[in-house]
Amino acid sequence: MENICRCGHRCPTVEQLRLYFGTWVYYGYQPFKIGFIPVWWIFANTAAVLVPFILIYKLAPKLTGLKQLLVIVLLPSGAFLGHAAVGWPIYSALGTNTDTFPHSIIQVATALCILLSIAVVWTLMQVTDIAVDNTVHRSKNDAVNCLLAENTY
Template sequence: MFVPGTASRPPAGMMIPYTEQLIFTIATQIPFVIFFGMGIRNLISRGDPKALLFGIGGCLASAYEPIVDVMGFCYFPREGNWVAFEAFGRPIPIFVPATYGWYVGGMGYWFWTVLQNPKTTQQEFQLLWLRAFIINLVLEYPPIYLGIYIYYGYQPLEIGGFPLWFPAVHAASPMVAATVINLIAPHLKGVKNLVIIPASVMAYGMANAGFGAPVWLALSVDRGYHVSYPAAAITALMIYTGVWIMSLQLLPTQPLKINGMNGNGKSKGLRG
């Protein structure tokens, strides 16, 4: 399925090459196995299921991939595709769920552990977005070069076939997941830890729909770069604002003041 009313289409006759798909599939399974192995180890040795649950949530978040591809004008060819699942007429390769497992889930868990560290500063948390952005570049440039998938249409900020607004949005998704789990962490005891799974899934959907919506709309209009580039600027502003808002959770809290009294029952500004 392509966005109705648009003329932008990926090249006809494109296919995923066998050898390149095999190499990339194996490469993406390695961090997946490492992260899930760590999650199982944490569960067995410490009784801590959080890493494993983040990973499961990340895998399930791959259900959003067909929507993100349709709206973001990304295309996996059907020919030669080792299909894991299909929705909205978009066949999704088998390496996608595993990649989501360690990128969305694994990085969400990593960012959550950073938030749990009392020494983490607001600036350090903000820099996590840059790290996730760079990791996404390393992840996506090789398969684009190998011809496994392609971005099409009037993509803003495209360098080497990869529109940089895409990793900018993706880099924010584990931050959203980490923030949500950090806010509810005191309530996650026993079976309630299972909430991490749907929270991770929802965080990815919220990040993509929330931050990516301006570019999605611009691409669907299909009128040219004079529309898509301003939309990318709006998306960039929204990501900057979102990351800043999420970093506020690391600022020290101030005691509640009522009628000039602080939380200790003392009047501010009075001595002895």
């Protein structure tokens, strides 16, 4: 049974439990783990989730009629695109014999994967004009301005 967080997202504990009991295994040297999951996987998975949805968000106005069927192809393709775009450094490093390959290079590849994930998601958000939601700050400021306006004669 999957564990759902209050925010509605799958908790990383789902993967942690499977790794703990050995039903999932990450082969080779995996640096920078949180529990049992390599940190680079968290960032690569984030890109794999966000990239297809950002693509659909941007293309939605153009997907009318039968073109809407493209979503069936765009979602999995976008997921692979996101994972591959940020994961290629670590894939290349883990494709070696990690027992004899310098661990420092694998650690650098992990850091590159994390940086690429942040860069890819940020870039796509800039290109698609997705802004960070500031409604909380705006509503607080509006409330303060209303109070000041009401008390001014």
